[in-house]
Amino acid sequence: MTKPSIVFLHGSGTNADIFRLQTRKLAALLQPHFTLLYPDAPYPSGPGPGVLPFFEGCDPFATWMDDSSAAAEDAYWSLEDDDSGAARLLESVERLVREEGGGGELVGVVGFSMGAKVGMEVVRRLEGREDAGGGGVKVVVCVCGTVPYRGGGDVAREEGGRRMLGRGVVRVQSVHLMGETDPWRAEGEKLVGYFGEEGRKVMWFKGGHHMPAEDAVNKQVARIMLAACGKV
Template sequence: MPRPRIACFHGGGSKAAIYEIQCARLANLLSTEFQLVFFDGPYTRDAGPGVLPAFSGYEPYKSWFTTDNTGTELPDGSGYDASGRDGIERVWKLMAEHDWASDEAVGPWVGAMGFSQGTRVVGGLLLDQQRREKNGWEGRGGEGIRLRFGVCCMGAGRPMESEVGKHFDVGTDLVSVPTLHVHGLKDWVLPLSRQQYATYYDPKAKRLYEVDYHHAMPWVKEEVEQLAQHIRQIYKETL
């Protein structure tokens, strides 16, 4: 029986192969229930915080965002080709292409998980999906995918904006799809993680899991086990 899939998005200055290693213990704990699928950002940049020296030799490092010719970040993730389309549309397509490229039957996409900058992709997907559903466009997210939950680990910043947000009057909706937020109490990003949690997510749909260390995915045995259980629970509640 194909396992439900969780799309996974690395932090800035990292890449899919690195994030897969960082999530190895979690993926193993969830291996009978979910398939974790890791994607690369479209832009090349220098190594992000905490990537070196452990992942020296993993170049090129990637990002989900780039800047315009003035050095200002493009908040929609655009700039990866000449179309001017946003990064959320690109990510939906990456997920759909995973369906087509698979040699075996695959389970449905049910969740998205991101670390640091990758949490902005997670928030963007969920917000784009709920705006489409609210306004009757496709009845679900891009490419006919419907996500049930998101996991934001050590995140910072606003959700990546989408075509829907740019071209339609959709208001300033909070993300109301169920989300789990992992914060590190010794993380230098913690104030920004708390700001992200407070600003962009619906209090009725979000939950918080705090761990007592720095800017990294949970790796201590007990904490990874608790994170896995939180993911199982949030998924169960959406069925």
């Protein structure tokens, strides 16, 4: 029997193999019901925050975009452009689902840090298709997410954020996991506003910018995802 797929998007300065280790508790709960897919980001990078020394020797590291400069808006967030990075990323995710997902429909996205905002845009694109009869994602999990338009200074960030919100919020059910001591928690809180209020859940865990370690938190997230996908 073909299982539906969930895509896991790692943070910046890490890779898919590392993210498999970081998400092992949640993955173990989802594995019986879904095909779990872990793509590598396309652009080489140095190690991200907290990657070293624990993951020394686990390179190469990668990132989804360079959002550290004013060039970021043109490089990735030209969202109205069908040739933008977001569109290309969606194509690569869909190809991964076809080739490694065994034909199962993409029903969920789990994204950490930069992977959360990238996942948000993938789902936004799919929802645009859903209006025309496509799509199928039921739930998005954002862990310690960062907001779009970090690059380009305060004015560019605010303008980019307004433009994105003007295109409408992401409508699918969402879970937002935020560490109480995450130095980027303000960005995670702001990212919540890019998702519709209906079906949106914010959960706090003890810790910083990392996947939650508590079994109870992972079990709760798994239950939400299973219910959203009709698996309970």
